[in-house]
Amino acid sequence: MKKGFEVTPWEVKGDVDYSKLIKEFGVRPLQHLPSVFTDNVLFRRGIVFAHRDFAQIADAVEKKKKFVMMTGLMPTGKFHIGHMILCQQFIFYQKLGAKLYIAVADLEAYNAREQSLEESRRIAVEEYIKNYIALGLKPENCEIYFQSERSKEGEKADAYYRLQNLLARHATFNEFKAVYGEISPGKMVSALLQGADMLHPQLPEFEGEIPVLVPVGIDQDPHIRLARGMARRLKGFKFNPLSSTYHKFIPGLKGGKMSASDSTSYIALTDSPAEVKMKINKYAFSGGRDTLEEHRRLGGNPDVDVSFQYLWAFFEPDDSKLNKIERAYKKGEMTTGELKKYTIEKINEFLADVQKKRKSVELRKFGF
Numbered sequence: 001m002k003k004g005f006e007v008t009p010w011e012v013k014g015d016v017d018y019s020k021l022i023k024e025f026g027v028r029p030l031q032h033l034p035s036v037f038t039d040n041v042l043f044r045r046g047i048v049f050a051h052r053d054f055a056q057i058a059d060a061v062e063k064k065k066k067f068v069m070m071t072g073l074m075p076t077g078k079f080h081i082g083h084m085i086l087c088q089q090f091i092f093y094q095k096l097g098a099k100l101y102i103a104v105a106d107l108e109a110y111n112a113r114e115q116s117l118e119e120s121r122r123i124a125v126e127e128y129i130k131n132y133i134a135l136g137l138k139p140e141n142c143e144i145y146f147q148s149e150r151s152k153e154g155e156k157a158d159a160y161y162r163l164q165n166l167l168a169r170h171a172t173f174n175e176f177k178a179v180y181g182e183i184s185p186g187k188m189v190s191a192l193l194q195g196a197d198m199l200h201p202q203l204p205e206f207e208g209e210i211p212v213l214v215p216v217g218i219d220q221d222p223h224i225r226l227a228r229g230m231a232r233r234l235k236g237f238k239f240n241p242l243s244s245t246y247h248k249f250i251p252g253l254k255g256g257k258m259s260a261s262d263s264t265s266y267i268a269l270t271d272s273p274a275e276v277k278m279k280i281n282k283y284a285f286s287g288g289r290d291t292l293e294e295h296r297r298l299g300g301n302p303d304v305d306v307s308f309q310y311l312w313a314f315f316e317p318d319d320s321k322l323n324k325i326e327r328a329y330k331k332g333e334m335t336t337g338e339l340k341k342y343t344i345e346k347i348n349e350f351l352a353d354v355q356k357k358r359k360s361v362e363l364r365k366f367g368f
């Protein structure tokens, strides 16, 4: 039996049972994908695990038809490895030929998190966008915009904010409640604006009717449900139903949630090799046994071991190497110390490369 858990956009608690979530939210498991997807670790290992209406995206990819990938970021705190899951997906879709729309949720941060627009801008550029570019995001076919400043072109800006306002009539209080847990004017406005984020690529002022994929953490599904509902009820517009995919949560160092407000819960992309070593050794929850003798005899548990989870999700894309580590750890042939040492090396190798690339990032090419 799994312990109790709760997943809402404002809180993730307990030991998440993903198959139960699939049923509760009414999303579908992501299965039987063509190899263009499963060549990517995120899909092959089930980190991206569920969807709504993904078939039209798989079809567009297969037939090389145009599609849009639209997602957003909440610019708070440090950019950490948990944030890479989304970034790796949009780089992946960009390579597949998708046009990218990326919203910086600075108005949502203002209204729902009490953060100033200036602070959001600084964090978005210095933490998020710079790291996206270092991780491989290209300026071609990519629009990054702030919610508070959609476009310098009047017709486009009008269309986006008009859509946000027209959507308002087509939602219920309960739908808003599912998004933020409570209703305040600021939170309602934010949920409507996120609806406009997801739907506006299909307006005639932008791409016109087109398949749009929104990859998000599973906690954001109430936003998707709300937007899909509003789009259906809004007359006079042609919207292709939104497609979405959902990824799992990567545990924080101590287990539980990786939180940008607790530096002992995450590895940041700007952490130094010494910091990474210290954090993994000191904080990374271990699935090993209390004594070496016991570990050798009974073996460790990779399923709860945070170092192993990080190798699984990010730092050991080679399946045969990962399987070998898993087997050796389970049998007690590999100790926690050895597993941590390997993980530290892999993370530091990866970060050295990203940090080098960060130095030559050209924000200008992205319009910043």
Ligand code: TRP
Pocket: 070, 071, 072, 073, 074, 103, 104, 105, 108, 193, 194, 197, 198, 214, 216, 220
């Ligand atoms: N609400 C999202 C978050 O908290 C941010 C966001 C804003 C978003 N607009 C979006 C996500 C559009 C996906 C699509 O992270």
